[in-house]
Amino acid sequence: xxxxxxVITRIFLTIPMILILLTLVFLVMRVLPxxxxxxxxxxxxxxxxxxxxxxxxxxDKPLWLQYVDYLVDxxxxxxxRSMIWGKRIVIQEIMDHFPATLELTIGGFLVxxxxxxLTGMIAGIRSGGKLDASxxxxxxxVYSLFIPLLGMMLQLxxxxxxxxxxxxxxxxxxxxxxxxxxxxxxDSILAMRLDSLLSALAHLALPSFTLxxxxxxxxxxxxxxxxxxxxxxxxxxxxxxxxxxxxIILFRHALKNALIPILTMxxxxxxxxxxxxxxxxxxxxxxxxxxxxxxxITYRDFTTIQGSIVFYALFVALISLVVDIxxxxxxxxxxx
Amino acid sequence: MLLxxxxxxxxxxxxxxxxxxxxxxxxxxxxxxxxxxxGESGSGKSTLGLAIMNLVPSPGKIVKGSVKLDGKDxxxxxxxxxxxxxxxxxxxxxxxxxxxxxxLMRIGDHxxxxxxAHEKISKEEAxxxxxxxLDEVGISKDRFNDYPHQLSGGMRQRVMIAMAVSLNPKLIIxxxxxxxxxxxxxxxxxxxFSRLRKEFGIAIILISHDLxxxxxxxxxxxxxxxxxxxxxxxxxxxxxxxxxxxxxELLKAIPNVELEDQELLSIPGSPPDLHEPPPGCRFxxxxxxxxxxxxxKEPPAKIVSGRFVxxxxxxx
Amino acid sequence: xxxxxFSRFSCMVKDAGLDGYMMVFGLIIILITLIMAAFxxxxxxxxxxxxxxxxxxxxxPKFPWGTDTIGRDVFSRVVYGSxxxxxxxxxxTALSMxxxxxxxxxSGYIGGKLDRTFxxxxxxxxxxxxxxxxxxxxxxxxxxIYNTSISLAVVYIPTYFRMVRGQVxxxxxxxxxxxxxxxxxxxxxxxxxxxxxxxxFIIAVVFSLNVADAILTEAGLSFLGLxxxxxxxxxxxxxKNGQRYFLSGKWWPVMFPGIMIILxxxxxxxxxxxxxxxxxxxEVR
Numbered sequence: 001x002x003x004x005x006x007v008i009t010r011i012f013l014t015i016p017m018i019l020i021l022l023t024l025v026f027l028v029m030r031v032l033p034x035x036x037x038x039x040x041x042x043x044x045x046x047x048x049x050x051x052x053x054x055x056x057x058x059x060d061k062p063l064w065l066q067y068v069d070y071l072v073d074x075x076x077x078x079x080x081r082s083m084i085w086g087k088r089i090v091i092q093e094i095m096d097h098f099p100a101t102l103e104l105t106i107g108g109f110l111v112x113x114x115x116x117x118l119t120g121m122i123a124g125i126r127s128g129g130k131l132d133a134s135x136x137x138x139x140x141x142v143y144s145l146f147i148p149l150l151g152m153m154l155q156l157x158x159x160x161x162x163x164x165x166x167x168x169x170x171x172x173x174x175x176x177x178x179x180x181x182x183x184x185x186x187d188s189i190l191a192m193r194l195d196s197l198l199s200a201l202a203h204l205a206l207p208s209f210t211l212x213x214x215x216x217x218x219x220x221x222x223x224x225x226x227x228x229x230x231x232x233x234x235x236x237x238x239x240x241x242x243x244x245x246x247x248i249i250l251f252r253h254a255l256k257n258a259l260i261p262i263l264t265m266x267x268x269x270x271x272x273x274x275x276x277x278x279x280x281x282x283x284x285x286x287x288x289x290x291x292x293x294x295x296x297i298t299y300r301d302f303t304t305i306q307g308s309i310v311f312y313a314l315f316v317a318l319i320s321l322v323v324d325i326x327x328x329x330x331x332x333x334x335x336x
Numbered sequence: 337m338l339l340x341x342x343x344x345x346x347x348x349x350x351x352x353x354x355x356x357x358x359x360x361x362x363x364x365x366x367x368x369x370x371x372x373x374x375g376e377s378g379s380g381k382s383t384l385g386l387a388i389m390n391l392v393p394s395p396g397k398i399v400k401g402s403v404k405l406d407g408k409d410x411x412x413x414x415x416x417x418x419x420x421x422x423x424x425x426x427x428x429x430x431x432x433x434x435x436x437x438x439x440l441m442r443i444g445d446h447x448x449x450x451x452x453a454h455e456k457i458s459k460e461e462a463x464x465x466x467x468x469x470l471d472e473v474g475i476s477k478d479r480f481n482d483y484p485h486q487l488s489g490g491m492r493q494r495v496m497i498a499m500a501v502s503l504n505p506k507l508i509i510x511x512x513x514x515x516x517x518x519x520x521x522x523x524x525x526x527x528x529f530s531r532l533r534k535e536f537g538i539a540i541i542l543i544s545h546d547l548x549x550x551x552x553x554x555x556x557x558x559x560x561x562x563x564x565x566x567x568x569x570x571x572x573x574x575x576x577x578x579x580x581x582x583x584x585e586l587l588k589a590i591p592n593v594e595l596e597d598q599e600l601l602s603i604p605g606s607p608p609d610l611h612e613p614p615p616g617c618r619f620x621x622x623x624x625x626x627x628x629x630x631x632x633k634e635p636p637a638k639i640v641s642g643r644f645v646x647x648x649x650x651x652x
Numbered sequence: 653x654x655x656x657x658f659s660r661f662s663c664m665v666k667d668a669g670l671d672g673y674m675m676v677f678g679l680i681i682i683l684i685t686l687i688m689a690a691f692x693x694x695x696x697x698x699x700x701x702x703x704x705x706x707x708x709x710x711x712x713p714k715f716p717w718g719t720d721t722i723g724r725d726v727f728s729r730v731v732y733g734s735x736x737x738x739x740x741x742x743x744x745t746a747l748s749m750x751x752x753x754x755x756x757x758x759s760g761y762i763g764g765k766l767d768r769t770f771x772x773x774x775x776x777x778x779x780x781x782x783x784x785x786x787x788x789x790x791x792x793x794x795x796x797i798y799n800t801s802i803s804l805a806v807v808y809i810p811t812y813f814r815m816v817r818g819q820v821x822x823x824x825x826x827x828x829x830x831x832x833x834x835x836x837x838x839x840x841x842x843x844x845x846x847x848x849x850x851x852x853f854i855i856a857v858v859f860s861l862n863v864a865d866a867i868l869t870e871a872g873l874s875f876l877g878l879x880x881x882x883x884x885x886x887x888x889x890x891x892k893n894g895q896r897y898f899l900s901g902k903w904w905p906v907m908f909p910g911i912m913i914i915l916x917x918x919x920x921x922x923x924x925x926x927x928x929x930x931x932x933x934x935e936v937r
Contacts (some may be wrong), residue, residue, distance in 0.1 A: 016776075017775075017776050017779070020773055020777075020781060021776050021777075023727060024776070024777060024780075025788070028785075028788050028789055029788075032789065032792045032793060038757075041833075063653065065509075098785050101471050115690070120870070120894075128780070128839045133670050136670070136925075137674075140918065140922060140925060141918060142839035142863075143917075144864065144868070144914050144918040144921055145914060146868060146871055146872075146888075146910055146913045146917070147872070148875050148888075148892070148895075148910070149891060149906065149907075149910030149911075149913070149914065151891045152895065152898050152899075152910075154559070154784060155898075155899060155900060156901075156903075158897065159899070160899050160901075165828050167899065184820040204869065206595065215817055233435060234430060234432060234435040234436050235435060235436050235437055235438050235439075237391070237393070238428070238430055238436040238437070238496075239438070240391060240422065241389060241391060241420045241422055241423065241425030241427070241428040241430075242422065242423035242427070242428075242450045242499065243418075243420065243421070243422035243424060243453055243454060244423070244449070244450075244453050245419060245453070246415075248449075248453070250450075252439050252441075253441070254442075256440050257438065257439065257440055258775040260440070265719075267779065267781060267798060268778075271779055271780060271781040271782075272781065272782075273783035274781040274784065275782055275784055275872075276783075278783055278872070279783070279788070279872050279875065279876075280783060282875070282876060293784075293787065294787070294876050294878075295913060297787070297791040297878065298877070299877075305788070305791055305920075309784065312781065313780060316779055316780055316781065317779075320779060331440070332439070332440060332483040332485070333439060333483070
């Protein structure tokens with residue numbers, strides 16, 4: 001199968017996944033007990049007002065018709081309007097907050113991969129030894145670190161005691177670069193603003209380290225077991241018999257082969273990062289999707305909640321698609 | 337002498353105890369000589385092959401003996417010195433060509449990498465040499481950029497051989513190089529070996545379970561059983577008059593091509609568990625010439641008319 | 653059960669080396685938390701929802717872990733908080749197991765279209781960020797112990813489903829099932845006699861690791877204010893409450909519940925890891 005055929009098939013396979021996730025969101029939002037309108041306006045509101053709101057949201061229609069409306073609206077890119085905050089357009093509000101989450105998630109991703117690779121490699125090379133055992137304990141312990149507590153402790157140490165890093169927000173006020181992508185780091189580089197870049201990086205440091213450290217433990221295990229398996233394979237012995245140096249064998253042959261199965265897991269890893277990002281954002285007052293969603297939940301802004309969850313679902317599906325395509329591109333056994 | 341192996345012992349330290357995989361094996365090999373090592377799986381022949389390169393995988397260890405290449409003892413060398421020997425002086429071809437190449441590396445780059453690991457030449461020159469080598473082993477040059485999975489088993493084994501001869505080694509150790517291949521490809525690969533030996537004067541150690549194959553190509557043959565070297569002599573002598581009862585059984589088990597419908601003979605019984613080898617001679621439970629002493633004492637190593645044999649039949 | 657005495661157990665632990673000790677350490681943490689929850693009335697010196705002192709009093713003999721932002725005893729709240737989290741975890745796990753395991757068994761055993769449909773649905777849920785799914789459900793259901801349990805249960809159904817299904821698929825191919833079928837055993841009998849016992853071992857491991865994860869998710873929900881309603885002691889929520897005092901050096905309202913969350917999650921994580929090796933070893937023998 002050619003790479004193009006593979007990519008096209010994979011795109012088609014994403015459609016059922018998206019449909020299932022959208023249906024799931026619909027079920028959670030409309031079928032679960034609990035009337036969103038009453039949840040929003042409270043039990044004491046007049047029945048007439050409740051009826052009016054229900055009609056406005058289409059909640060008085062039969063369920064299947066609501067479902068069709070929901071899908072059709074989404075297909076047109078219509079996420080609805082906020083039920084409070086002067087009927088703001090939901091997708092626009094999401095787009096205002098999403099870059100912050102993306103920036104944090106990428107930061108956390110890089111930290112977790114870096115730490116995970118390092119610890120996993122140490123464990124994999126020294127498998128069975130004391131270092132291996134310590135790395136195993138590392139992977140279990142960091143995964144149990146509760147993100148808010150870890151975040152606050154880092155804030156205390158680096159923000160308050162050492163006064164080295166800011167403890168909240170995305171950038172110092174006034175230094176925001178002109179918006180192009182919404183990612184401050186990219187935008188500051190595009191605008192050639194060094195002060196903005198440094199400020200954005202400093203603000204990103206603690207949140208992304210918090211998120212990355214907690215999730216690095218998973219990579220430690222994945223890298224360890226994958227590397228151990230590859231190191232036991234025939235071609236590694238063949239490399240040694242050819243007199244290649246240990247460094248070349250490890251970096252050019254073993255690691256590359258060990259990382260391919262890990263690549264296939266990256267989609268699921270990204271979902272974990274997004275979940276962790278919600279807690280990280282709340283801890284560090286990071287103005288991303290997570291803080292946005294939680295804030296709107298307290299206001300019972302039903303349409304915005306639904307829109308955000310749908311957006312998360314679409315993003316997860318997109319990531320898993322991208323991961324699979326990258327995988328196909330990297331592994332020659334699929335490419336050719 | 338190119339290679340002198342003396343009283344080599346290799347032990348594996350497993351959880352169930354010590355497995356003595358090679359015990360007291362000695363032999364010599366001259367330049368451009370072909371030696372066959374024959375034995376059943378688990379006889380220690382593959383371990384012996386790896387031990388010659390000092391490449392026994394953990395938990396295995398060379399505990400005694402020496403392997404001298406041009407007089408230098410490989411068992412006493414550091415990893416760094418060994419790196420210079422491996423691939424350059426001694427090259428190895430493994431059994432399964434399907435798994436012996438890095439699946440993520442183009443076959444041409446494999447050869448380039450092998451050359452550049454030992455010689456200080458530019459990448460272009462190495463590539464030129466790699467292309468010549470591919471041609472030499474009968475693979476068309478436009479396959480240079482193929483990945484291993486795009487090649488058949490026979491072609492991959494040719495790539496392995498191209499890599500093995502790329503640095504003009506003095507010795508190639510081939511561990512069951514054709515076992516995973518079909519018969520026609522097997523013949524082609526063996527022809528390739530004999531041609532390389534003639535052209536470059538490379539000595540070859542051919543490890544195989546197939547005595548018939550060894551008899552065709554080898555100058556001399558070592559027979560291994562349960563980590564012991566049982567017999568060692570010229571291939572013609574072994575074909576004409578095998579000394580050890582085990583060798584006799586192996587010869588009988590070779591199917592005769594001229595006689596059709598002949599039932600395939602195999603030696604009754606199975607090789608011993610090396611965690612608990614039988615007392616006395618290790619072959620005694622399966623031996624047709626068993627004597628009382630065979631169950632009691634290890635047989636001595638004897639030289640019988642210039643030929644090595646380890647058996648009580650030839651006296652004390 | 654006579655053969656499984658303490659000496660046999662300690663032997664198994666020693667054989668497993670590091671994993672054995674990890675398992676024992678995990679068990680101790682879990683046991684301490686269980687005791688806390690069971691005897692909260694006897695252990696806690698104060699009523700956890702009553703204001704008993706000045707706000708944010710540092711640890712002292714009177715308040716061993718200090719008081720929280722409105723003057724409730726932190727130690728008492730932590731002790732009672734163990735009850736909240738354990739009940740939620742217990743109910744949610746029971747719920748996701750009782751849905752995930754039977755579905756996995758059926759799906760894996762019957763196979764075909766049904767299996768493909770189930771797997772596609774479960775895989776899609778599995779791919780969705782767990783905490784965000786729980787947030788969505790919790791947001792719709794509103795706060796409360798039962799509602800939080802349901803939110804968590806939804807997240808972990810696919811984990812049990814996938815694990816059981818995978819196990820059934822591999823076992824189904826194995827000879828003993830084929831042999832049993834040849835002898836005319838009914839499908840139900842095969843499931844019960846042969847497949848369920850083999851699946852049991854792996855359920856124990858996945859259960860522990862899963863509970864470790866669920867604890868962090870519950871604490872997360874609670875930190876975001878989406879778990880039980882306000883006066884009920886709950887570790888994640890208490891931690892959130894203390895946050896605004898934390899950076900001015902008043903660490904006790906945050907640290908104690910926070911450390912308990914970490915320890916309990918770690919306890920189940922270590923137990924799962926250890927069980928995996930210790931039970932796995934037994935299987936090999």
